[in-house]
Amino acid sequence: MKPYRAVVIGAGIIANTHLQTLHQNGRTELAAVADINRSRAEQLASNYAIAAYTDYKEMVAAERPDIAVITLPHFLHKEAAIWCARQGCHVLVEKPMAMNVQECFEINEAARSSGVTLAVGHMQRYYPAMVKAKQIIESGRLGRLIMMTERRWGDYFAVNRPAWFLNKAQSGGGIAINIGSHSVDKLQWLTSSRVTKVKASLTFFGERGDVEGSANLLMQTESSITANVALSGYHNVMMNEMDLLFTDGQLKLEGSHKLWIGDKIRKSLEPVELEGEPDAFQAQWDDLLNAIERGCEPGISGAYGQSIAEVVAAIYHSHESGAEQAVEGAGSSAV
Numbered sequence: 001m002k003p004y005r006a007v008v009i010g011a012g013i014i015a016n017t018h019l020q021t022l023h024q025n026g027r028t029e030l031a032a033v034a035d036i037n038r039s040r041a042e043q044l045a046s047n048y049a050i051a052a053y054t055d056y057k058e059m060v061a062a063e064r065p066d067i068a069v070i071t072l073p074h075f076l077h078k079e080a081a082i083w084c085a086r087q088g089c090h091v092l093v094e095k096p097m098a099m100n101v102q103e104c105f106e107i108n109e110a111a112r113s114s115g116v117t118l119a120v121g122h123m124q125r126y127y128p129a130m131v132k133a134k135q136i137i138e139s140g141r142l143g144r145l146i147m148m149t150e151r152r153w154g155d156y157f158a159v160n161r162p163a164w165f166l167n168k169a170q171s172g173g174g175i176a177i178n179i180g181s182h183s184v185d186k187l188q189w190l191t192s193s194r195v196t197k198v199k200a201s202l203t204f205f206g207e208r209g210d211v212e213g214s215a216n217l218l219m220q221t222e223s224s225i226t227a228n229v230a231l232s233g234y235h236n237v238m239m240n241e242m243d244l245l246f247t248d249g250q251l252k253l254e255g256s257h258k259l260w261i262g263d264k265i266r267k268s269l270e271p272v273e274l275e276g277e278p279d280a281f282q283a284q285w286d287d288l289l290n291a292i293e294r295g296c297e298p299g300i301s302g303a304y305g306q307s308i309a310e311v312v313a314a315i316y317h318s319h320e321s322g323a324e325q326a327v328e329g330a331g332s333s334a335v
Contacts, residue, residue, distance in 0.1 A: 003029040004289060007063055009056040009080055010071035011035035011044050012162065014094060018069050021281040023048050027289055034059040056080065060087055067288070070094060073162075074177075075170045078103040082110040085118065092288055094121040096181045097305035099172040101313055101328065104306035111302055119288040119298045120305030122185040126283035127256040128274040133244065134190055136251060136272075142263060143248030145191065148227040150183055150242040156213055156233020157206045166209025174211025175233045176202060177312050183217070183229045184311045186242070189299075193223040195311045196330040200318040205234065217315060222330065256280070 006022050008015055011033055022030040032051040035041035045052035053059035060068065068084040070077060070093040077098045081091050091111065097120045098104045111118035124130060137145055156175050157166065164170040165178065188194060197220040202212040217229040244251040249263035251272075260269035284300065291298035310329045318325035 001027070003027055004066045004292070005029045005031050005064070006067045006069060007031050007056075007059055007065040008033045008069045008071060009059075009084075010073075010076075011037065011040045012071055012073075015071045016044060016047070017281055018071060019044060019048055021279070021285050022069070025282060025285055025289075028285070031063045031065055032059050057083065060084060060089065065089055067092065067292075073164045073170055074099055074172050075164075078107055081107045081118070085110045085114040085116050088114065088116060090117045090119075090288070090292055092119045092121060092285075093305075095185075095305070095308070096172065096177050096312065097302070097309055101306060101309045104302070104309045108302040108306060117288065117292045117298065118302035118305075119284075119291070119300050120302060120308075121284065122182070122189075122300045122305070122308065123280050123284045124182050124186060124256070125189045125299070126280035126287075128280075129253050129255075129257055129259040129272075130186065130190070132259055132272060132274055133251050133253060136261065137190060137244070141248075142246035142251070142261075145225055145244060145246050147225060147245050148187060148190070148242065149245075150186075150227070150229045152179060152183070152230070152240050153232035153234075153236040154238045154240075155235060157208055163209070166206065166211050168209075168211050171211060173312070173316065174206070174209070174213060175231045176200070176212055176215040176217075176315050179231050179233075180215055180217065180229070180315060181308050181312060183227075183231070184219070184308050187219060187221065187225075187227045187229075188307070190244070191221050191223055191225050193221040193225070194307060194327070194330045195219050195314075196222050196327050197324055198311060198314040198318050198327060199324040200315040202316075202319045212319075215315065219311070 034053040034056040041052040067090040199218040201216045203214045206213040213233040215231045219227045242253040252260040259272040262269045314325040314327045
C-alpha cells in the first residue's frame with residue numbers, strides 16, 4: 001500500500017516528536033514542516049531532509065499531503081483544522097482540541113462535511129502502563145473500580161514555557177485545560193464512561209500571565225466512579241502519580257512507564273511487568289492510520305476531543321460559580 005503523505009504545521013516544542021514519529025513510521029512519508037519562524041522550520045526540516053515552509057496553506061497546496069498534523073498554539077487550532085479538512089486532508093490536532101466547545105463543534109462539522117478523519121492528540125492513553133492498567137480493570141481481577149486519585153505538579157510557569165501558554169486569550173486557560181485535559185482523558189478512557197459532574201477550585205498565583213496555576217477537581221463519571229485530581233504548577237517537587245482503588249485491590253501508576261498492583265491477598269504493592277507496547281506517539285499515529293484505512297473513527301476522535309472540552313468548560317464554570325457543575329453533552333458522545 002502507498003504510504004500516507006504527511007506534513008506538520010507548527011515547529012514548537014512538540015513538533016519534533018511528531019516529526020520523528022512520522023519519519024520512523026513505515027506507513028508514512030514525511031513531506032514537510034511549516035512555521036512562521038523560518039529558521040525554526042528550516043532547522044527541524046534539516047533533521048529529516050524535508051521541505052520547510054513559512055505558510056502552511058502554501059505547504060499543503062504544494063505538497064498535497066494525505067494528513068496534516070497541527071501543533072500550533074491553541075487559538076490557531078480551529079482555523080488550521082477546518083482549512084486542512086476542507087482541502088481533503090485527514091487531521092491530527094494536538095490537545096486541547098480547541099479553545100472551547102463551540103470551536104470543537106465547528107471543527108467536527110468541517111471534518112464531517114469534508115469526509116475526512118479527525119483525531120485529537122490525547123496520547124497518554126497509549127503509554128504502556130496505561131494500556132496495562134486498562135487491561136487489568138477490564139479483567140475484573142481486582143473487583144469493582146470505585147475511585148481514582150491523581151496528583152500532578154511541577155513548575156507550570158517555568159521560564160522556558162512559551163508566553164502564549166500563559167495568555168488566556170491564546171491558550172484558553174492554564175493548568176486545567178492543558179494538563180487537566182490529560183486527567184479527564186485518562187479517567188474517561190480507563191472507566192469507558194463520560195464525566196458527568198465536576199466541582200472545581202482554581203488559584204491564580206502565577207508569576208507571569210493571567211491563567212490558573214492550580215486546580216483541585218472532584219469529578220464523577222456516568223458509571224458513578226469518583227476521581228480526585230490535584231494539579232499544581234507552582235514551585236513544587238515534581239509529582240505524577242495516579243491511584244486506582246477497587247473493591248479487591250489497587251493499582252498505582254507513576255509517570256508513563258511504572259505500574260504497581262496490590263490485591264486482597266498481597267498486602268503490599270508489587271511492580272507489574274509491562275509488555276513491549278509501541279511508543280505512545282507511534283501508537284497514536286497507528287490508531288489514526290488504522291481508522292483511515294477501515295473507514296471508522298479513531299479512539300481519539302473529534303467527537304471524543306469535544307467531550308474533553310465539555311468537561312474543561314464545566315471545570316471553569318464550577319470555579320466561577322462555586323458550585324458543582326453538570327457537564328454539557330455528557331452521555332451523548334462516545335468514549
